[in-house]
Amino acid sequence: MNAFWIILTGCLVSISCGLLGCYLVLRKMAMVGDAISHAVLPGIVFALLLTGVRDSFTMLIGAGIIGVFTTFLIEFFHRKGNLQTDASIGVTFTWLFALGVILISLFAGQIDLDQECVLYGEIAYVPIDLWILDSGEVMGPRAVYISGIVLIIVVTFIIIGYKELLATTFDPDYAVCIGISTALWHYLLMGAVSLTTVASFESVGAILVVALLIAPPATAYLLTENFKFMLLITTVLGIITSISGYYLAVWLDGSIAGAMSTIAGLLFALAFLFSPKEGILTKSWRNKEQNGTLSKSF
Amino acid sequence: MENLLEFFSFADPNIRYVTLGSVLLCSSAAIVGCFIFLKKKALVGDAVAHSVLPGVCLAFIIAENKNPVLLVAGAFLTGWISLVAIDYITAKSKIKEDTAIGLILSVFFGIGILMLTWIQGSGIAAQSGLDHFLFGKAASLIGQDLIVFGTVSIILLAVVFLLFKELTLISFDGAFAQSIGFPVRGLELILTTLTVLAVVTGIQAIGVVLMAAILVTPAAAAKFWTDKLKVMIILAACFGAVSGVTGAYISYIAPSMPTGPWIVMIISIIALVSFFFAPKKGIVNRLIEKRRIQNQITEENILKLLFNIGEADEDYFKARTIKDIIQRRPFHVSVLKSGLSRLKNQGFLEKENGYWKFTEAGKTKGQRMVKLHRLWELYLTEYLKIAPDHVHEDAETIEHIITPELEKRLEEKLQYPKLDPHKSEIPYNN
Numbered sequence: 041m042n043a044f045w046i047i048l049t050g051c052l053v054s055i056s057c058g059l060l061g062c063y064l065v066l067r068k069m070a071m072v073g074d075a076i077s078h079a080v081l082p083g084i085v086f087a088l089l090l091t092g093v094r095d096s097f098t099m100l101i102g103a104g105i106i107g108v109f110t111t112f113l114i115e116f117f118h119r120k121g122n123l124q125t126d127a128s129i130g131v132t133f134t135w136l137f138a139l140g141v142i143l144i145s146l147f148a149g150q151i152d153l154d155q156e157c158v159l160y161g162e163i164a165y166v167p168i169d170l171w172i173l174d175s176g177e178v179m180g181p182r183a184v185y186i187s188g189i190v191l192i193i194v195v196t197f198i199i200i201g202y203k204e205l206l207a208t209t210f211d212p213d214y215a216v217c218i219g220i221s222t223a224l225w226h227y228l229l230m231g232a233v234s235l236t237t238v239a240s241f242e243s244v245g246a247i248l249v250v251a252l253l254i255a256p257p258a259t260a261y262l263l264t265e266n267f268k269f270m271l272l273i274t275t276v277l278g279i280i281t282s283i284s285g286y287y288l289a290v291w292l293d294g295s296i297a298g299a300m301s302t303i304a305g306l307l308f309a310l311a312f313l314f315s316p317k318e319g320i321l322t323k324s325w326r327n328k329e330q331n332g333t334l335s336k337s338f
Numbered sequence: 339m340e341n342l343l344e345f346f347s348f349a350d351p352n353i354r355y356v357t358l359g360s361v362l363l364c365s366s367a368a369i370v371g372c373f374i375f376l377k378k379k380a381l382v383g384d385a386v387a388h389s390v391l392p393g394v395c396l397a398f399i400i401a402e403n404k405n406p407v408l409l410v411a412g413a414f415l416t417g418w419i420s421l422v423a424i425d426y427i428t429a430k431s432k433i434k435e436d437t438a439i440g441l442i443l444s445v446f447f448g449i450g451i452l453m454l455t456w457i458q459g460s461g462i463a464a465q466s467g468l469d470h471f472l473f474g475k476a477a478s479l480i481g482q483d484l485i486v487f488g489t490v491s492i493i494l495l496a497v498v499f500l501l502f503k504e505l506t507l508i509s510f511d512g513a514f515a516q517s518i519g520f521p522v523r524g525l526e527l528i529l530t531t532l533t534v535l536a537v538v539t540g541i542q543a544i545g546v547v548l549m550a551a552i553l554v555t556p557a558a559a560a561k562f563w564t565d566k567l568k569v570m571i572i573l574a575a576c577f578g579a580v581s582g583v584t585g586a587y588i589s590y591i592a593p594s595m596p597t598g599p600w601i602v603m604i605i606s607i608i609a610l611v612s613f614f615f616a617p618k619k620g621i622v623n624r625l626i627e628k629r630r631i632q633n634q635i636t637e638e639n640i641l642k643l644l645f646n647i648g649e650a651d652e653d654y655f656k657a658r659t660i661k662d663i664i665q666r667r668p669f670h671v672s673v674l675k676s677g678l679s680r681l682k683n684q685g686f687l688e689k690e691n692g693y694w695k696f697t698e699a700g701k702t703k704g705q706r707m708v709k710l711h712r713l714w715e716l717y718l719t720e721y722l723k724i725a726p727d728h729v730h731e732d733a734e735t736i737e738h739i740i741t742p743e744l745e746k747r748l749e750e751k752l753q754y755p756k757l758d759p760h761k762s763e764i765p766y767n768n
Contacts (some may be wrong), residue, residue, distance in 0.1 A: 070383050070440040078547075092768030119623050121613045126380040127558045135606035138599040139471065141548075145596055248451070251444035258437050295453035301448020308441060312431060320430050 041168040043286065045181045048165050049112050049166045050282030050300060052187035053240040057252035058274035063255040066209050071110060071126075075133035076201060076230065077237045077249045079110040081140025088151045097271045100238055107234020108227055161245035163296045172176060183243055188237040197232050201225065206267065243295040251301035256281065262311045262318045277307055341591045353590060359479040359487060360582035363540045364601060366491040366577030368496055368556035370536040372571045373529055375557035376509035380550065381436070382421065385443040385548030386537045389420030394471050395457060400706035404468065407487045410538050417534040420446050430537025447546070474545030474598030483542060490539045494532055505529060506567055521620050545600040551602040552578065559609035562616035581605040635738050636677040641686060644666050644696060645704030654701050657693030705765045710737040712758035713748045719759045720752065
């Protein structure tokens with residue numbers, strides 16, 4: 041049963057991450073996703089200090105705000121300070137992450153959060169942290185509900201804003217022409233990314249969220265040219281990653297989140313080599329074949 | 339205060355190691371970071387930093403102890419592979435660079451975490467302390483580490499010193515370097531190697547997660563103070579050294595505080611202060627400067643307008659209301675009012691119960707603006723053959739920045755013309 045809860049949480053988290061990651065990858069904002077995942081740390085610490093409970097609604101909101109604030113800061117230094125984007129991202133997130141780690145050490149006695157958890161989460165403890173009703177009824181692990189709710193939010197967001205997100209991602213000029221605010225959707229998307237990062241934080245850790253945000257969408261990107269298929273393939277990849285990641289971790293007796301990112305990387309490597317259209321090996325075979333038929337026809 | 343004296347007397351060899359180590363690491367990373375910053379590869383540094391983790395673990399699994407030379411070699415290997423992988427993925431597929439960086443960074447880090455937790459579960463006794471690579475622990479630096487890191491720092495400095503011209507060239511203009519026959523690929527390889535070396539030495543103190551800050555933040559901060567590369571490198575190295583010492587000091591007075599994040603915090607504060615308050619390039623100064631120029635343009639436009647109205651009425655010193663002015667040109671009322679009162683303070687205008695009129699100085703200045711405007715319109719039609727109905731907009735912008743020298747040359751070139759393309763008289767001041 042424990043394995044089931046862990047894998048279920050992993051699936052929920054990786055699907056939410058993957059769906060949003062598709063937009064990040066296509067908008068060339070993968071590293072902004074990375075920055076947000078680091079920068080929400082102080083938000084999480086503050087929320088923990090204020091409420092004292094993990095998984096609280098306050099925590100999601102607080103970190104969501106910090107995430108959007110991070111994107112704003114990156115833009116601000118870039119636009120107003122003439123700082124190049126890569127440096128702007130690098131400076132902003134390392135600063136906020138350092139702040140988060142310092143806060144953790146400062147309030148070590150008051151909050152239940154350690155540095156390892158920040159890095160690779162504690163998905164193995166998901167089944168222990170149960171949601172128990174006042175009547176004493178056990179409802180199952182709390183993390184499952186949290187990541188489930190976030191997945192519902194993410195899917196609703198994508199369904200409602202599908203047209204707007206698509207337009208602002210592929211053709212921002214056209215989007216502006218038909219009256220869609222690119223800035224609004226940009227910040228809404230960033231808000232959604234922050235929310236997902238925070239919700240996934242406890243299970244996979246602040247940094248490995250990035251693997252789930254980027255690797256499955258990048259893999260799907262190599263496998264299809266249809267955006268809807270890309271979302272679908274990402275979802276499937278997320279599920280495969282969670283299941284096989286869990287068993288790899290059990291086999292090696294190591295971190296589940298680490299194993300999940302290893303699998304995600306492996307899947308990408310496979311697609312990179314063997315994708316029917318884009319794989320470098322398939323491409324070179326195709327070339328050889330074509331050269332063969334060409335020389336035969338002469 | 340006692341702590342401060344005790345710390346800076348460096349009597350305790352431990353303090354000496356830690357401080358010296360932090361300073362060496364931070365400043366040599368900052369120097370290499372300048373070139374990475376200029377090549378716009380800040381996030382690549384981040385990727386290398388995360389990617390050394392599996393190498394460190396691999397070296398440990400092979401050696402079963404924390405031999406610093408082996409760990410550095412292992413870190414070097416995977417750090418290097420990560421850079422090659424990013425380049426390869428970007429070149430050979432439709433994946434963009436940012437995605438490739440994020441992918442390699444997180445996957446390598448994930449593999450590293452998996453190996454690290456595997457080592458921790460395997461029960462090899464010497465593994466304790468290996469997780470210092472995650473957040474760094476400058477406070478645990480010992481003499482042996484210092485020798486390794488000192489050597490690496492000297493190599494870094496020597497290479498940067500010897501290849502300064504070449505590295506500068508490829509950082510600013512790789513295509514040009516290639517065209518004049520520099521071995522650009524080889525030099526980039528050297529820069530890559532330097533990056534990996536800097537990262538590998540730094541992670542012991544800072545940890546893989548925050549290493550990127552030590553590379554790039556000092557360079558970003560220094561960039562706001564100067565335009566000269568040499569000055570920028572020296573400044574960045576100083577910023578790095580200051581944060582290294584401060585970080586070491588903070589973890590000395592408060593041992594529960596992590597050194598790495600504090601070093602990053604200090605260097606980030608230096609950077610934030612630079613971003614906002616650096617003279618010339620700082621955000622605050624740029625805002626002030628922008629405001630000053632906006633004000634100057636408004637003032638000059640008001641004077642010009644008053645002169646135009648006066649020209650039409652043939653009475654330059656008649657008092658005008660705000661309404662009169664707005665009728666001729668749609669200023670924002672608040673902008674106009676503040677502009678008028680500034681002009682009064684500067685002595686160009688006088689105000690009498692709600693009416694505004696020129697002083698002698700005001701008329702002269704308004705006249706000059708009108709003259710510049712018309713001279714430029716004439717210049718555009720005469721020399722650039724632009725149709726007279728297309729020249730107004732351009733003159734409207736340039737009139738504010740024409741210097742007296744340029745004014746003189748325009749007059750000479752156009753031979754002191756009497757009329758502009760719209761047949762308005764060009765007003766001379768005599």
